[in-house]
Every structure is written in structure tokens, then in C-alpha cells.
Amino acid sequence: MPSSATPVAxxxxxxxxxxxxxxxxxxxxxxxxxxxxxxRLTPGCPVNLSAMTMSPHVGAHADAPLHYANDAPAIDEVPLDTYLGRCRVIHAIGAAPLILVEHLRHAEAELPPRVLVRTLARADTHWNPGFSAYAPEAVDWLAARGVKLIGIDTPSVDPADSKALDSHQQLRRHDLRVLENLVLDDVPEGDYELIALPLKLQGACASPVRAILRDLP
Structure with missing residues (x-):
């Protein structure tokens, strides 16, 4: 007999x-x-075949610790578990030039191990040197609450003109992972499943990711 159960989307x-x-x-x-x-696909060639060159920091990407420390792991040596699992999207739209602890406190309760912060109403489509970044104290605050991965919808967790890379160095001290250049334009604040696995690129300082969020059951 046909099932009367309502299909689950x-x-x-x-x-x-x-x-x-x-x-x-x-x-x-x-x-x-x-x-x-x-x-190119022709009568004498059965396939189209392409080649590409690019920085591993183009688009959504995961920095390896090697990116900001000479004696640190490359991206092929970084465990994958941090890039997969429950995460929270926190809205801090307009937080500039830095994401401060005060921009995050409203979403503090029961933080999962992954936090992505939205700072832009719409993602930049051209280079913008005034993008928002993380204050080092905000990285410390998240790490103290058990966060293992942070993400942002701008090119870096440090300002474009930073030479000390203070927030990257806080990532190193706390052994946190990072995702940069995400697009969070249409994602409501809340909890999701994150899937953003880096490629196994030998010796690389970063890797592109196809980052997605999935609604939780």
C-alpha cells in the first residue's frame, strides 16, 4: 500500500x-x-582539459599555520575534523575596523566549536583595503569558550595593512583554524552544520575550500 507519510524535505x-x-x-x-x-574537444581529442594557476588564498580558503609561522604545519598536515561540524553564524554587520568582543556577546550562550562572523551587508566584489578584521582580544575570547575554528566574510582576520598579524598569531597560540573570504550575505544568524574541507596540497600555506552550511535537523 502507498505510504501516507509526508515527505521530509x-x-x-x-x-x-x-x-x-x-x-x-x-x-x-x-x-x-x-x-x-x-x-579541446575535437574529432581528434576526446576531452576538454584545463590547467590553472592561482594563489590558494583566492576565494573562500583555509589558512594553514604555515602561512604565519615558519615552523608550523602546511595545509596537508592539518587535521580535517575542525572544518566539519556544528557552527554558529554571528551577525556583526558594520563592525569596523575590528570585530570586538562586544559584537559577539549576544550570541555567547552554548557556543559550538566553530564561529563564522558576518560583517558585510553584501560581500565585496572588488578589492576593499578597509575590510573588517578580528581584534586579537576577540580571538582570545572565542578560544576561551572552546571555539576551535573562526571564519569571516572578508579577506583576512587581520587588517590589510597589518605587519604583525596579531590575530593570526593568536590563532597560532590557541591552535585555532580559520576560514576567510566567506559569503554570508543571505545566511540568518544561528546554528548550522559547516562543511569546508581544504584540499590536500603538499606543503601549501592555504587551500581553497567549497564552504557550505547545512540546516540542522
């Missing part, structure tokens, strides 16, 4: 990765995305 997926393209905003001097064709 699959959990909604939120793609929080920007398009990787030649005009994607990058730090000045970084290697942009370039695609070339090494073979």
Missing part, C-alpha cells in the same frame, strides 16, 4: 563560497586565478 544548503574568477578580489601582489586550455 532535505536540509537546506547554503553555499558560502564566492566565485573564483580572474577578477576575484585579492590582496595586491597575490596571484590571481587564471585558466588555460591544454586540450
Amino acid at each position: 532535505p536540509p537546506r544548503l547554503w553555499d558560502i563560497s564566492p566565485l573564483v574568477a580572474p577578477d576575484a578580489p585579492i590582496f595586491p601582489g597575490d596571484e590571481p586565478y587564471r585558466l588555460t586550455w591544454t586540450a
